Amino acid sequence: MGASENPIGPMPRCTTFPSATELHSAKSTHRLNQIDRVRASGIGDHIPLPQLVVCGDQSSGKSSVLQGITGIPFPRKDGLCTRFATEIILRHDSTKEQVCATVIPHDSRSEIEKQDICRYRRELHDFEQLPIVIEEAIKLMQLRGAEGVNKGPSFSADILRIEVVGKTGLHLTIVDLPGLISVSNDEQTEEDVEIVSDLVNTYLESSRTIILAVVQANNDIANQGIIQRARKFDPQGQRTVGIITKPDLINHGTEGRIAALARNEDTTKLKLGFFLLKNPSPLDLDTGLGADERRRRELAFFAASPWKEQHLDPGRVGADALSAFLQNLLDAHIERELPKVRREVEALLAQTEQDLEAMGQERSNVGHLRMFLTSFSMKFMGLTQAALDGNYLELERDLSTKDDLLDVSYRLRAQSHILNGGFSENLRLHGQKRSFIGKHAQPMKDEKNIGSKQAEFDSWIREVYTRTRGRELPGNYNHLLLAELFQELSSPWESIARKHVGEVNDLVQRFVSKVLDKIVSEESVRAELHQYVSDELERRAQEAEKELGKILADERREPMTYNHYYTDNIQKSRQCSMRNSVQATMKDVISKDWGGVVHLTNTEYDRNELLDSLGKRVVVDMDAQACEEARVGLEAYYKVARKTFADNVCRQVVERHILSKLPHIFSPTVVIGFSDEDLVRVASEPQIRKERRQRLAKLAQGLGESLRGLRK
Incomplete structure (x- = not known):
């Protein structure tokens, strides 16, 4: 509102005080306004902003200091001005006069609370309405003691902002903090003590905060809480300004000690030094002491004895000197810190936009959920x-980290080859219940007592031969013999195959889990998809088990093959057996009938004599002959069947039911088939995530607006 419409009355500072040299340039005003707009948008909760903060112990005279700096007559009634931070903005403008009060909610507030608090706005006709504003702020913040509020905290992290535009003579923004509570009492609990302490710490710990530490001259400076706290957060004293109050209450004769402190010559030293102020007396306040009269009385006090003998620096005495100093200090501080703030806003905006992008589009209906x-x-x-x-290059682009190669667990085809190869080798080494050890078989290198093992194997074949004999003639064997021999010999196949299929299922489960973990960042959706995919994989695993059962059932049937490898092996075994038999018989004939030396001529007599000698020593055991034939057939068939079985398990079980269908367990076609209920259950956005999205969107908006303002 304009001054002509709603006159405010006396401005915080008198109109005769400011001169042209004391008013700051348009650039300074612009910088201050930039920071204020950033703070008003709530960015100060995320990025430290350059600011002046008044703090001190309770009853240290903070209110008088603030009134001396700003000209605003803060009410002295207990509990009104000490329960939350108050941001005071002074802007000199000779064309209009306006005082406006708003409340900035803390970032910890819910969105509904923030909206309610942000709606508060009151324009003041005069500063006599300030107590009403403070009461309204207390009620708005729902602090204990407000109307209808008997529980809860007495202090708040929200900020009351009072903006004064007019002939103030200053372009200044300053934050007043609640006074530090030294001891709890009936009205201020231990919880209140901690809340105030944490609130003050939050402001003081920022490296961009200029600490205006208010200390009482009539108390030991070194022991006052605000000095100890300032030392904690500013150990070198580079951003702390000391403000000494109540010098009229010290004991007579101790003025030299206070003067030394004011000259920054005491043991407590600050790079920015100290200022000495005199607070108005209670009587002065009751009589409505004006700003001009306060200024006159303050200067007169320090110009009189015993203070005039202390050789105080006039630039360090009085509220006017402090105001001018703070004006220049804040201007230089903002000019120095503003580029850093701009860079931090840019970085936080980029991170916030990245976080928003990672959250994806808002999902407000079923169509959004399906997409x-x-x-x-x-x-x-x-x-x-x-x-x-x-195609591991594509996987590496999407799944590997910046500095690491693609995790081996993502190389699904390579891992499946390893498992299939291991399965085939396991079948070769451990697939037969008994080892082939005989005249024509290759025994294991580490096998001991080969003769004993051979006899045991032959005995087993003869035993099975005996119990499977039918109506066949001697020297022949029943077709059931080979079937029983093979089924017992290949009995380990089932456990080996089931173990292999289980390992492939585990491999796929791990792969799918890692892929979902990579591509789905939202925990609730990821958990639902994990469950869905796990159920699908379990169903595929059951189908694979059924397929394996069919293959195993086929192996329990009578042997059947049309693989020429089987007949080739039979022929080779028979030739080998015949050769070995002839060699053994020849050795015996030559040794016994020919005196160990044989000399054959190409005559019919010699040939007939040799054949007669061989014939006498060839004794045919028809059962042994049948068992040997069965043995040869078993060995040849087992090799063919083992290789076929390994291929069938890898192709018909692993590939058909587990691997080849894997991309289709969660495909766009599957999503199209989801019911609306399924979509809501799997993909609906939790309330906490919706709130986070809203916070990020609001933060991004505030950061964007702040960045645009900072770039002007």
């Missing part, structure tokens, strides 16, 4: 297909 899941299903399908195809 949301479809995007994940496309990623999942593409990555799993690439893993099956061995």
Whole structure:
């Protein structure tokens, strides 16, 4: 409102005080306004901003100091001005006069609370309305003691902002903090003590805060809480200004000690030095002491004995000197810190926008939910297909970290080859219940007592031969013999195959879990998809088990093969057996009938004599002959069947039911088939996530506006 419409009355500072040289340039005003707008947008909760903060112990005279600096007559009634931070903005403007009060909610407030608090705005006709504003702020913040509020905190992290525009003579922003409580009492609990302490610490710990430490001259300076706290956060005293109050209450004769402190010559030294102020007396306040009269009385007090003998620096005495100093200090401080603030706003904005992008689009209806899941299903399908195809470059681009190569667990095809190869080798080494050890078989290198093992193997074949004999003639064997021999010999196959299928299922489960963890950042959605995919994998695993059961059942049937490898092996075994038999018989004939030396001529007589000698020593055991034939057939068939079984398990079980269908367990087609209930259950956005999205969006908006303002 304009001054002509609603005159405010006396401005905080008298109109005769400011001169042209004391008023700051348009640039300074612009800088201050930039920071104020950033603070008003709530960015100060995320990025420390350059600011002047008045703090001190309770009853240290803070209110008088603030009135001396700003000209605002803060009410002295207990509990009104000490329960939250108060931000005072002074802007000199000779064309209008306006006083406006608003409340800035702390970032910890809920969105609903923030909206309610931000709606508060009151324009003051005069400063006599200030107590009303403070009472309204207390009620708005729901502090204990407000109307209808008997519980809860007495202090708040929200900020009351009072903006004064007019002939103030200053361009200044200053924050008043609640006074530090030394001891709890009936009205101020231990919790209140901690809340105030934490609130003050929050402001003081920022390296961009200029600390205006108010100390009482009539108390030991070194022991006052604000000095101790300032030393904690500003150990070198580089951003602390000491303000000494109540010099009229010290004992007579101690003026020299206070003067030394004011000259920064005492043991407590600050780089920015001290200022000495005289507070108005209670009588002065009751009589409505004006700003001009206060200024006159303050200067007269220090110009009289015993203070005039202390050789005080006039630039360090009185509220006017302090105001001028703070004006220049804040201007230089903002000019120095503003580029850093701008860079931090840019960095936080980039991070916030990145976080928002990572959250994806808002999902407010079923269509959004379906699109949301479809995007994940496309990623999942593409990555799993690439893993099956061995396209590891694509996987590395999407799944590997910046500094690490693609995790081996993502190389699904390579890992499945390793498992399949291990399965085949395991079958070769451990798939037979008994080892082939005979005249024509290759015994294991580490096998001992080969003869004993051979006899044991032959005995087993003869035993099975005996119990499977049918109506076949001697020297022949029943077709059931080979079936029983093979089934017992290959009995370890089932456990080996089931173990292999289980290992492949585990491999796929780990792969799918890692892919979902990579592509789905939202925990609740990821958990639902994990459950869905796990159920699908379990169903595929059951199908694989059924397929394996069919293959195992086929192996329990009578042997069957059309593989020429079987007949080739039979022929080779028979030739080998015949050769070995002839060699053994020849050795015996030559040794016994020919005196160890044989000399054959190409005559019919010699040939007939040799054949007669061989014939006498060839004794055919028809049962042994049948067992040997069965043995040869078993060995040849086992090799063919083992290789076929390994291929069938890898192709028909692992590939058909587990690997090849993997990209389709969560594909866009699957998402299209989801019911609305499924979509809501899997992809709906939790309330806490909605609130986080709103906070990020609001923060991004505030940061964007702040950055645009800071760049002007």
